[in-house]
Structures are given as C-alpha cells and as structure tokens.
Amino acid sequence: MSSEPKGMFGVGGTGDTSGFGGLVRRRSAVLEAQRPYGGDFDEIVDALEEAYPGLGDALERVVVDRGELTLHIVPSKIAEVCQTMRDDMALRFELLSSVSGVDYLGTDERRLHIVYQLTSMTYRRRIRLECAVTADDPRLPSVTSVYPTADWQERETYDMFGVIFEGHPNLTRILMPDDWEGYPQRKDYPLGGVPVEYKGAEIPPPDQRRAYK
Amino acid sequence: MSENVGYAPERETTEGKVFTVTGGDWDDVVSGTDPIHDEKIVVNMGPQHPSTHGVLRLVLELEGETVTDCRLVVGYLHTGIEKNLEYRNWIQGTTFVTRMDYLAPIFNETGYSLAVEKLLGISDRIPERANTIRVLMMELNRISSHLVWLATTGMELGALSMMIYGFREREFILDIFELCSGLRMNMAYVRPGGVAQDMPPEAIKKIREFLGFMPKRIREYEDLLSGQPIWKARTQGVAVLDVTGCMSLGITGPVLRSAGLGWDLRKTMPYCGYETYEFDVPTQTSADVWARYQVRLAEMRESLKIVEQCMDRLKPGPVMIEDKKIAWPAQLAVGVDGLGNSLEHIAKIMGQSMESLIHHFKLVTEGFRVPAGQVYVQIESPRGELGIHAVSDGGTRPYRVHYREPSFVNLQAIPAMAEGGLLADVIAGGASLDPVMGGCDR
Numbered sequence: 001m002s003s004e005p006k007g008m009f010g011v012g013g014t015g016d017t018s019g020f021g022g023l024v025r026r027r028s029a030v031l032e033a034q035r036p037y038g039g040d041f042d043e044i045v046d047a048l049e050e051a052y053p054g055l056g057d058a059l060e061r062v063v064v065d066r067g068e069l070t071l072h073i074v075p076s077k078i079a080e081v082c083q084t085m086r087d088d089m090a091l092r093f094e095l096l097s098s099v100s101g102v103d104y105l106g107t108d109e110r111r112l113h114i115v116y117q118l119t120s121m122t123y124r125r126r127i128r129l130e131c132a133v134t135a136d137d138p139r140l141p142s143v144t145s146v147y148p149t150a151d152w153q154e155r156e157t158y159d160m161f162g163v164i165f166e167g168h169p170n171l172t173r174i175l176m177p178d179d180w181e182g183y184p185q186r187k188d189y190p191l192g193g194v195p196v197e198y199k200g201a202e203i204p205p206p207d208q209r210r211a212y213k
Numbered sequence: 214m215s216e217n218v219g220y221a222p223e224r225e226t227t228e229g230k231v232f233t234v235t236g237g238d239w240d241d242v243v244s245g246t247d248p249i250h251d252e253k254i255v256v257n258m259g260p261q262h263p264s265t266h267g268v269l270r271l272v273l274e275l276e277g278e279t280v281t282d283c284r285l286v287v288g289y290l291h292t293g294i295e296k297n298l299e300y301r302n303w304i305q306g307t308t309f310v311t312r313m314d315y316l317a318p319i320f321n322e323t324g325y326s327l328a329v330e331k332l333l334g335i336s337d338r339i340p341e342r343a344n345t346i347r348v349l350m351m352e353l354n355r356i357s358s359h360l361v362w363l364a365t366t367g368m369e370l371g372a373l374s375m376m377i378y379g380f381r382e383r384e385f386i387l388d389i390f391e392l393c394s395g396l397r398m399n400m401a402y403v404r405p406g407g408v409a410q411d412m413p414p415e416a417i418k419k420i421r422e423f424l425g426f427m428p429k430r431i432r433e434y435e436d437l438l439s440g441q442p443i444w445k446a447r448t449q450g451v452a453v454l455d456v457t458g459c460m461s462l463g464i465t466g467p468v469l470r471s472a473g474l475g476w477d478l479r480k481t482m483p484y485c486g487y488e489t490y491e492f493d494v495p496t497q498t499s500a501d502v503w504a505r506y507q508v509r510l511a512e513m514r515e516s517l518k519i520v521e522q523c524m525d526r527l528k529p530g531p532v533m534i535e536d537k538k539i540a541w542p543a544q545l546a547v548g549v550d551g552l553g554n555s556l557e558h559i560a561k562i563m564g565q566s567m568e569s570l571i572h573h574f575k576l577v578t579e580g581f582r583v584p585a586g587q588v589y590v591q592i593e594s595p596r597g598e599l600g601i602h603a604v605s606d607g608g609t610r611p612y613r614v615h616y617r618e619p620s621f622v623n624l625q626a627i628p629a630m631a632e633g634g635l636l637a638d639v640i641a642g643g644a645s646l647d648p649v650m651g652g653c654d655r
Contacts, residue, residue: 065586066331094460097591098600098617117589117600117617121474124481128589149463152625153617175288175654184296185613191300 033064040125041069047090052081060132068128075131075140078116079167082129082146085118093118093127096147099154101161105187110134112161112186116143133163135186142168160185228255252276256636260289264369264640267650269624271639278636283628287621290654298614302580303329304541306611307401313616314652315398316361319354320594321652322403323347325614327484328590328603329405332583335534342530343407344486349523350393350402351485352516353420356427357386358595358647359509359516363434366506366644370447372438382430385423392416406540407533417524424521431513438506448502452630452642455500462629463622466597467512468646470496471504478593485592490519502645537572539581580609596620596647620646620653 036042041064048071049055058077063070073081085093098117105111110132118127131140142165143150154165155174162183165171173180182189196203224231254275260268268289274282294313298306310325311318330336364379387397393416394400394409402409438444454464456472469476477494479487495511497504533540562569585607591600600617623646630642 066334066588068588070587095465096463097598098589098602098615100602100615100617102587102604102613102615115587115602115615117602119591119598121476121481126482126589126591128587147463148461149622149625152621156621173288175291177288184293191296 032061037062037064037069039067040123044069044091044125044127045071047088048081048084051088051091052084054080068126070128070130072130072132075114075133078114078129078131079141079143079146082116082118082143085127085129086146091120092122093120093125095119095121096143096149096153097126099143099150099157101157101163101185103161103185103187112138112163114140114157114161114163135162138163139166140164141166142171144168159183162186253281258639260286264644266365266644266648269643269648269650269653271627271643273631273636273639275636280631280634280636280639283631283639285624285627287624287650288654290650292655294655295614295616298611300610302609303405303583303611304577304580306614307404308399310614310616311399311401312651313655314594314596314599314618314620314649316358316649317354317594317596317599317652318399319347319350319403320592320599321616322401323351323485324590324592324594324599324601324616325603326403326405327592328588328601328614329583331588331590332586332603332605333405333539333581334584335406335536335539338534338536340407340531340534342411342528343532343534345523345526346408346412346532347403347485348487348490349420349520349527350390350408352519352523353386353389353423355516355595356513356520357383359513360386362509362595362644362647363506366641367438369640369644371443372441375434375437378430378434378437382427385419389416389419389423392419404533404541406536407531411532412527417527420520420524424517424524427517428514431510435510445503447637447641448506448645449499451502451638452634452645453499453501454626454630458626458629462626464597464626464646466593466595466619466623467505467508468623468626469597470494471508472500473498478591478598482591484590490522492516492518502641505645538576541573541576582607582609583611591617594619596649596652597623616652616655618652618655620648620650621655624648624653 037045045062052058054077058074058081060072060074063072082096085091095118096116097119098115100115102113102115103111104113112133112135114131114133116129118129120126133140138161140163142154144154144165145167151169152174154168155171157163158165158171159173159176160183172178176184194205196205223233256273256275257270258273259270270286270289272284272286273280294309298309301309306325306329307322310321313321327336330339360379360383364376364383367373367375367379390400390402391397393412394402454462454468454472456469456474458464459469459472459474465476473496475494475496478484479492480494492515495508495515497507562573583605585605587602587604589600589602591598593599597619598617599619602613602615602617603611604613606612626646627639627643631639634642
C-alpha cells in the first residue's frame with residue numbers, strides 16, 4: 001500500500017461511488033513468505049520440489065497470506081507444473097476449480113496475473129498458482145490438456161483480459177460479442193462508455209448523457 | 214409464408230437450405246429436403262427456447278435424431294457484474310452479486326460475505342446467531358432452487374403438474390424470504406459482518422409451518438414421478454457422465470454426487486459451522502438423469518433436517534458484528550415501502566448526535582477499508598462449488614472479484630453428455646445440470 005490512511009475511514013478523494021468520477025488505485029501489497037510456511041504448505045512445496053526437479057527455475061516466489069498458499073510460477077512452465085500437481089501421488093490436485101485474471105495496472109511491467117485455484121479432493125487441500133505476463137505479450141501455455149475444465153475459463157480470461165493461452169483448442173470470446181474491441185476487465189478499460197442501439201435509436205453511454213455533464 | 218412474419222424466411226445457402234421452425238409438424242418442415250442426400254441437419258436451438266433455462270444457445274448437428282456434434286454458445290445474459298463491483302464499495306457488492314445466480318441469491322451473498330470477512334480477518338467474530346441464520350437461509354434457498362429444478366425439468370420432460378407443485382412450494386419459501394428481508398429474490402440479506410436484520414417472529418412461525426408439511430410434499434413428488442413409466446424412460450440411462458468425466462470437466466455438486474463421489478463442501482471443507490450440523494451427503498451410482506433426480510430429492514430432505522436443527526439453535530443475540538467500523542450503524546426495519554432504517558434510529562442520529570450522523574454518512578457512502586490481499590472462498594451452492602476470488606488493494610472498493618460459477622463450469626459437460634445420444638435426451642441432460650444463465654454469464 002502506497003498511500004497513508006486519511007480521515008476517519010482512511011479515504012481520500014471525493015468518495016464518489018458512481019464510478020464516473022474516475023478512480024485512483026492503490027498498489028496491492030506484495031508479500032513473500034519464508035520457510036516454514038506452516039500447516040500443510042511445507043509438505044505441498046516439498047512434494048512439488050521432489051516431483052518436479054526444475055522447480056527452482058519455475059518458482060518465482062511463495063506467498064502465504066490469510067491461510068492460503070500462493071505459488072508464483074514462471075508463465076512458460078505453468079502447464080508442466082499443473083501436470084505434476086495433478087499426477088503426483090503426494091500432491092493429487094485433481095480438480096482445477098477456477099482460472100481467472102487480475103490486472104495489477106501500475107505495479108510493474110507484468111501487470112496481468114492469471115490465477116489458478118487447484119483443489120485436492122484426496123488430501124482436502126487448496127492451492128493457488130499465479131502467473132504474471134505483460135500486456136504487450138500476454139502469452140502462456142494453456143492447461144486444457146491437463147485440466148479440460150480450463151477450456152471455458154481460459155476463454156473467459158482471454159475475453160476479459162486478452163491473455164492468449166497457447167495450445168487452447170478454440171480460444172474465442174465467450175461472454176462478450178465476437179466482434180467486441182478491447183478487454184473489459186482490464187483496469188484501463190472504462191466502465192460504461194459504449195453507446196447502445198435499440199430499435200433504431202442510439203442511447204448514449206451513461207457518462208455521456210446530459211444529466212452527468 | 215404469411216405465418217412466418219417476423220422470422221427469417223427459408224433460404225438457400227452454400228451450406229444447404231435454411232429453415233426457420235417455430236412449431237408445426239416436422240414432416241411438413243423437411244418435406245422439401247431430399248433425405249437420401251441431406252443426411253446431416255444442423256439445428257440451432259435457442260437462445261430463446263423454453264427448455265434452455267434462460268438464454269442458452271445450442272448448435273446441434275443431427276443425423277436423423279442422433280446428435281453427432283454439439284456446440285454451446287453462452288454470454289447472452291452477460292451484464293458485467295464483476296466489472297461493476299470494482300466501482301462500488303464492499304457493502305454495495307452484496308447487491309450486485311445476489312443478482313448473478315438468481316435462483317440461489319443467498320449463496321452468492323454468503324460466499325461474497327465470507328470472502329470479504331476473510332480479507333478483513335473477522336471470520337471468527339461473526340455472531341453465532343448470524344451464522345445460524347445464514348445456514349438456515351442457505352438451506353431454505355437450496356430447497357427452493359431444487360424445487361425450481363424439479364418443476365422445470367418435470368415440465369420439459371412432459372410432467373406438467375410437477376411444475377405447478379414445485380413452484381407452489383417454492384413460493385412459500387420466497388414468502389419466508391420476504392418476511393425476513395423484505396424481498397423475495399435478490400435480497401442482499403447476508404452482508405459482510407453478519408446479516409442485514411434479524412428474523413421476525415412471523416418468519417419463525419412460517420418456517421415451522423413449512424417444516425410441518427414439506428416432508429409430505431416431497432413424498433408426493435416422488436409418488437408423482439418415480440413410478441411413472443415416461444419419467445423413467447426419459448431419465449434412466451440418459452446423459453451418463455461418470456466420475457472421471459466429472460473430474461476432468463470440473464463438474465461438482467449434485468451431478469458429481471450422482472456419479473458416486475460424495476464430495477460436498479459442507480462436509481469436506483466446512484464453513485459457517487456446517488461441521489456442527491448432522492446431515493448426510495446423498496449419493497447415487499448410475500450417473501444418469503435419474504440419479505441426479507434422486508440426489509436432489511434426497512438433498513431437499515437433508516436440507517430440511519438442517520433447517521430443523523437451525524430452528525432449535527436460534528438463540529437471541531446480535532446478528533451483526535460488534536465492530537462499528539464495519540457494521541452499518543442501522544436498525545433496519547421492514548416498512549410499508551420495503552426495507553429501510555427504523556424511524557427511531559433516524560430520529561436519534563438526526564436529533565441527538567451529530568457524530569453518529571457523520572459516522573453513518575461516511576460508512577454508507579465511502580465504506581470501510583479492506584486490507585490488501587487476495588482470498589479464494591468456496592461454498593456448496595445447489596449447483597456445485599461456488600468459488601469467490603476476491604482481491605483488495607487496501608481501498609474501500611473491491612479491486613477484483615471473480616465468481617467461479619458452477620453453472621458456467623458445468624455447462625461444459627453438455628457436449629460430453631449429448632453427443633451420440635438422441636435429440637430429446639439433450640433436453641434431459643441439459644436440464645439435469647441445472648444451469649442458471651444469470652450465474653453462467655454474470
């Protein structure tokens with residue numbers, strides 16, 4: 001966090017919640033955990049080190065926060081790491097619960113983070129893998145060959161953040177129209193701002209309507 | 214053709230002849246085609262179709278009545294809720310997320326609240342009564358959601374009376390919700406820190422009444438459907454998806470349990486104190502639509518058991534966290550025009566304490582700050598694992614909230630269930646997943 005808390009509730013600025021006043025974003029806290037990580041987390045990382053000898057090159061950092069373990073993985077290695085996470089008997093993360101993205105605009109070059117939530121039903125554990133890519137070259141391998149469930153979720157992440165999953169069988173937009181321009185969940189993409197045509201009449205976006213000027 | 218006004222006309226394309234079918238006899242429609250040379254027909258089903266549970270579009274390639282290829286198109290109900298959340302404060306987020314999966318609003322709210330509480334580090338300080346009310350409301354909501362599933366699936370497979378009975382009982386549950394929160398759906402009742410307001414005594418009475426008649430009603434549904442030859446023929450051995458298929462496609466909830474794996478987050482990764490309740494996780498092994506029907510019926514019975522236990526545990530006490538920096542300084546009351554702040558409270562802060570008024574104003578307009586970090590919280594919704602990935606940058610608004618919606622993930626299973634089967638079984642298979650497009654598209 002870069003800004004000092006101000007006022008009773010620590011809020012600076014206008015306090016505008018309409019979304020049209022423009023928002024100032026803080027940086028997110030970057031934490032790095034050292035061993036021992038506590039709980040099952042040491043076991044998980046040990047097992048991964050044993051099963052995946054190249055982990056030293058693939059692991060960027062380990063974060064333990066609020067009882068959750070996050071491994072930051074080098075993007076090009078994510079499919080291999082997932083394969084090991086799924087197949088190794090000591091890890092057994094059989095289910096890929098979720099794939100999504102977060103745009104940390106303004107932190108560093110590699111602002112687009114792709115977040116994988118893995119679940120081990122055998123050991124009842126959860127882990128988060130995170131990859132960071134740049135907005136100029138947002139590419140990383142798809143994990144659909146390891147977890148077929150990633151198919152739609154990677155498409156959604158592509159749709160919303162423009163991240164290109166190499167090796168995905170059909171990487172097209174899924175929620176937005178096929179001919180949409182831009183990636184709506186990126187932080188530099190404004191809220192609203194698109195005129196809508198309905199029955200021949202064009203309705204201006206909310207921030208450009210007369211009442212808001 | 215005069216009766217087809219407003220629809221696309223029949224036309225020749227390079228791919229073959231295009232028909233628009235809005236009813237009528239299939240033989241008349243295809244009478245113009247040559248069955249020897251045109252073996253393959255591509256059927257576009259939806260997005261406006263009564264059995265697509267909203268606006269799901271299926272593109273089916275048929276040979277005769279056999280589906281050879283199935284593609285799904287979603288996104289017709291995308292409303293950008295996740296983006297909008299980033300422009301509202303953390304409390305206002307409840308009002309948005311409740312509108313995602315509109316058949317399970319309490320689950321969306323509870324999942325969101327649990328995520329915010331975990332980010333704030335106040336998970337242990339939620340009052341006992343608030344937790345009990347959350348569980349109570351979630352289980353009532355699970356029953357109402359399963360009832361809608363039973364009602365609509367019954368309708369789609371030809372059991373029309375089931376629809377009327379299912380919606381009748383669901384309406385009773387919605388009345389209970391209205392008594393508690395002021396709204397039938399999209400209540401924003403569960404909030405970070407607790408619940409919006411306490412349950413009135415009438416609601417308790419109404420829940421008791423519900424518990425009295427519901428077990429009998431579930432038996433009636435079983436009497437109506439389970440022995441019926443058409444229902445059996447349409448569900449048994451249809452749309453089979455085994456555990457391996459479920460795991461690789463990420464399918465959770467009743468569909469996974471119908472394949473034999475008793476994975477229920479209420480048992481395996483408990484939250485809201487579920488570990489202290491006594492209930493079973495029903496499973497089946499035949500992995501077909503019939504098994505999913507059996508699992509859902511049994512789950513309704515288990516939910517009734519949990520509601521019963523909640524009723525015994527409801528002891529008077531606060532329903533919102535004590536922390537005045539998080540809890541809204543409000544005594545909400547259901548008034549004639551809906552939910553609002555109680556008049557006594559308004560009179561007090563307006564007339565007696567300027568500081569209370571300022572505090573109220575700042576907390577409601579700007580909201581509380583949430584320490585930077587990210588969490589992933591998962592709960593068992595009626596459709597499977599509902600996961601909430603919430604990221605805070607230390608500010609008063611969510612930096613990013615992503616919903617892992619079971620409807621979205623589960624829909625990927627339709628091609629696996631449908632391809633190689635009959636066209637009519639696409640309907641049964643799709644319905645057995647219980648997709649809600651509001652949740653899928655968000």
